Amino acid sequence: MSEDAGPAEVTGSPALLREINCAKVFTALRGGPAQRLTELSARTGLSRPTVAQAVTQLVEGGWAEYAEETGAGETAAGRPRIGRPARLVRFRGRAGYVLGIDIGPHKILAVLADLTGDVVAKRRRDDHFAGSGEEVLTAVRQTITDLLNTARVRREDVWSVAVGTPGIVEERTGAVRMAPSLPGWHRIRLTGALGRSLRCPVHVENDVNLAVLAERWRGVAVGVHTVVFVQWGARIGAGLIIGDRLHRGAGGMAGEIGYLSVFGEADIDSDAAGLGPLERLVGAAAISSAAGSPPGPAAPRVDRRPEELDAAAVFAAARDGDAAAAAAVDTVAQRLARGLSALLLLLDPDMVVLGGGVSAAGEPLLAAIRRHLCPLTLTEPVLALSSLGDEATALGAVRTALSDVERRLLPRATPIPDVP
């Protein structure tokens, strides 16, 4: 086939049918209140016996439970009802939990959610992790313990965990390459290291990939088919959802836009701190440098937060009418537009979402970028600011852990739609 050229591995079997229908009932239950079988039948378009079969399967798996109609003894019209109250089925959102964790050089954020994806509790730890990988790992473990204690959730009730980290993640082991902001981090095998204490599957994913999943789940890009999330802080990178699917690339290295050479700059590895050409031009350090001294390709500092604070001061000064600061913001917007134009021309996405510390400068920055993009692209792109802020990665991790749980319940069914 021209558009979906993957091999047809699925064989049509009654078991597959049951899974597809079970997924439909699952979706209808999770998205709604306690319901009668007849209501579920109407919502899903499936026959009552098919719905009953799926409900039995879900109840046996611990996902749903039976309940009795409240206001029993009366019909909707208020008249006394003859016989027993109708039996209802409801989703057991708190039958289990998932954990989403964002590990960065300056913070650990752990989010606990139930099976409907509702956030139950969060725990955040701000720190600067410049030491060993073990030090970070200890802090992550402590954060998880504190979070579960606060929420009074038992460790064994956590069904799945997903972790976001900078760098390139090796899928099988959770080992991380190319994360210079977390020294020593490459020696940690996250999947095993966290799996031992948690006893449930642990998925590790690049932080920006999780951020784009979150924006599409509950952020500004809900329902958008092709969306690029640009994480803009001391460094710059992109997460790509193309045609509804996360695109990681052959070596897990898609979206490395920090290494773009948009003005024919020097080679990508000429910077001692590991910053790429575009990062050196638009990263947080370059913004403060543009406001003071003339910007150059060399701005070799890697510690993140101080520069972001400096950059925020430049944006604040520009808002207050400081001409030099305003010129610096415009310069940086122009440079970022060069980088964005490459991804717009190549992918023609439905939306580009700007996130990360620098994007906190908000609409004025966005307007400047739009203006500079105009002569560089063929169409007017849809640019939006992240609505999830610095919780995007942790929420994307929650979404990923939920997906893992769903896949284990219904491995062969068509994907289950997102909880709204």
Place this chain on the structure above:
Amino acid sequence: MSEDAGPAEVTGSPALLREINCAKVFTALRGGPAQRLTELSARTGLSRPTVAQAVTQLVEGGWAEYAEETGAGETAAGRPRIGRPARLVRFRGRAGYVLGIDIGPHKILAVLADLTGDVVAKRRRDDHFAGSGEEVLTAVRQTITDLLNTARVRREDVWSVAVGTPGIVEERTGAVRMAPSLPGWHRIRLTGALGRSLRCPVHVENDVNLAVLAERWRGVAVGVHTVVFVQWGARIGAGLIIGDRLHRGAGGMAGEIGYLSVFGEADIDSDAAGLGPLERLVGAAAISSAAGSPPGPAAPRVDRRPEELDAAAVFAAARDGDAAAAAAVDTVAQRLARGLSALLLLLDPDMVVLGGGVSAAGEPLLAAIRRHLCPLTLTEPVLALSSLGDEATALGAVRTALSDVERRLLPRATPIPDVP
């Protein structure tokens, strides 16, 4: 779900099951010789009654036919067999035909294929179409008539047609925007204009999109998940298959790499002939210009073939030891590497295929590009030369027409794997 976030629209039903299983039998029949039901059952892993049901459906639809075993009366071991010869089923590859047509500023190429995708006949017309859209359309109609006459195939036996054209194609009408190499072409509604004389569905698609489909079907990129096809001639553009699916972009404008500004050049619309910044630097005209006079962003000619011939002369001179020509080839390779680095950093594809007239320069050009790419990317990319040459677009059109036919037979089944 994290990776496949599309809604689950499919409801499990016996009809869906039948389609999935029918698709499996379809694939086994198309890929093989006449077979017994027991053989089909073994190849598909389906039960004999299920196979028999699917075969009945395919025979009724005209896709397959029954036959008697040849060498009847003897078993494989050569001994006389008791009773009737076994009944075989075979795919009716010539039950219908599909047409793939490539319409360019300098040629029309029409390819007729049977239902297994085997090419039955081709017809090529070389010409320079600088006049009205109607003139091109008349030439296309004549080429189709000649092709069908030569192949002795009746017009009504053509089940589907796909057409490749430069420019941005509007999906519903087949109207083409942004195709400066075919003046007047934007006034033609191809779907309707060709559909009237052919009386079967006509699909119109961008030529480079079809080329990447063809390379993945029967070219150098068979089975590759994410592949970028770079069409390099007087102009330059890319077709993208990302995660096994053609990616067209929000406005059908994905892959417009000719407009990349890799050296911080002027705005994209500063060229009278409509060439983008990268096209002005690496297009066929720039190659001959680099060999003679110093190259600049302005090389405003749009007629395609003469420049490609000039470019070929430069490559030939470089091979023969001409120092100026060799330097020009190296310069152009370096510039293209800048453009390619953007798509490699952003997409991290499994493979990049170079096609188009300039790519005919072959391995020496590829080696130069690889050398210049090395310091610009994070991993060593897989670069390959197109193996389909200037038939790639027409073959991709054949593949698209076949997909249309398959979708009409089995609209809800999982995609049917490509014919090998």
